[in-house]
Amino acid sequence: MALVQILTDEDITGYAFLGNSMASIGYNAQIIIERFKPGLVGKDPLDRERIWQNLSKWSLGGTMLQIAAIDIALWDIAGKAANMPIHKLMGSYRTKVPAYASSAILGSTQAYVDEALSLKEKGWTAYKIHPPAEPKLDIEICKEVRQAVGDDYRLMFDACWGYNYNDAIYVGQAVQEMGFYWYEDPLPCDDIYGYVRLKKTLSIPIAATELPATGPKAYAPWIMNQATDYLRGDVAIKGGITSCLKTAHTAETFHMNYEVHHGGNSLNNAANLHLIMAIKNCEYFEVLLPDAAQKHGIVNDIEVDSNGMVHAPNNPGLGMQIDFDLINKNKVFEL
16 A cells, blocks of 8 residues: 655645555556656646646556546645535535445355345345356355345346356346346456447346546447446546546436446545545445455544445545554555
C-alpha cells in the first residue's frame, strides 16, 4: 500500500490509498513521483477536470491506478476546501444505500451456504457468489445456496471471466432459472461479440465492463453494441471519481445502471461510496469478503448496519480519519 498525499499552499492535504490486499505496491508510487508530480506542482487543485484530462493522456500502460489516486486526493482537497463531503460537492441523491456481500472463492459448497445464511441472519439483503469456475460445480453451489436462503433472497453470480461461450450459456441458463439478479463477467473482458450473443440468448441481466483498467470512452462499444445490461467499474481501476462520474451519467442517458465495484482498499471504498450517494443509477455498495481483511489504514471504516445498509460519510472531503499510527509503524520508505 501507498499513502498518496497532495499538499496545497492553503494547508489543505488530500489523501488517497494506492494498492490493495491482493498485490504489492510495485512501481506505482514511483510513477506518480517521476511521471505525474512534475505536472502537478503549482497547479490549482480545484481544476480537477483539466488535471484529469491531462493525466488521462498518459493512461496507456496501466497508469489508471495512479491517475485514480491523484484524482481521489484532489476531490478530498475540494471537499475540505468547501467544508462538505464529496457527495455533497457532486450533488447528493441519497444518504444510504443497501450493501451486498461478495464472496471469496470458497473451498466447498457448504461454505457458500453457511456464509450466505450467516449474512442473511445479520440483516444483509443480497449475496454474490464467486465460484470456482467449474460449470457443474458452480451450478451445484448456486442450487444449494438458493435452496438455503429461499426464493425471495437476492443472489448475484460473478464468474470472473471464467467461461467459454458454451459454458457461459450452460451456467447462465441455470442461474436464470434460479432467479439470480444478475450474471456478471462470464466471458473474457474483451469478448464484446460473445457478450452480444449471450445477451440475446439469456433473459437474466448481464453485468460486464469491470475490466480492463480504462476510462469512460472504452464503454462506448459496449453500449452501442448492446453487449451488457449493466456497466461496471470503480474509482481505482477506472481512473478516479471524475472518470466514474462521467461513466455513471453516460449510463443514465441509456437507462442503464452503473454498478460500482469494490475499490480494493478502504479509502477507495469511501470514494466509491461518495460516488454512489451522488448518483441514482447504482443499486448497491459492494463489500468484498472476508470483510475484515479489506479494512486497513483508516480509523472510521464503512460498516453495514443491521438493515443491510451503508450510510453516507458526513465529514468534509472523503470524511475518513487516516490511521497514521498504523501507517507510520508499517512505513517502508517515503518518496
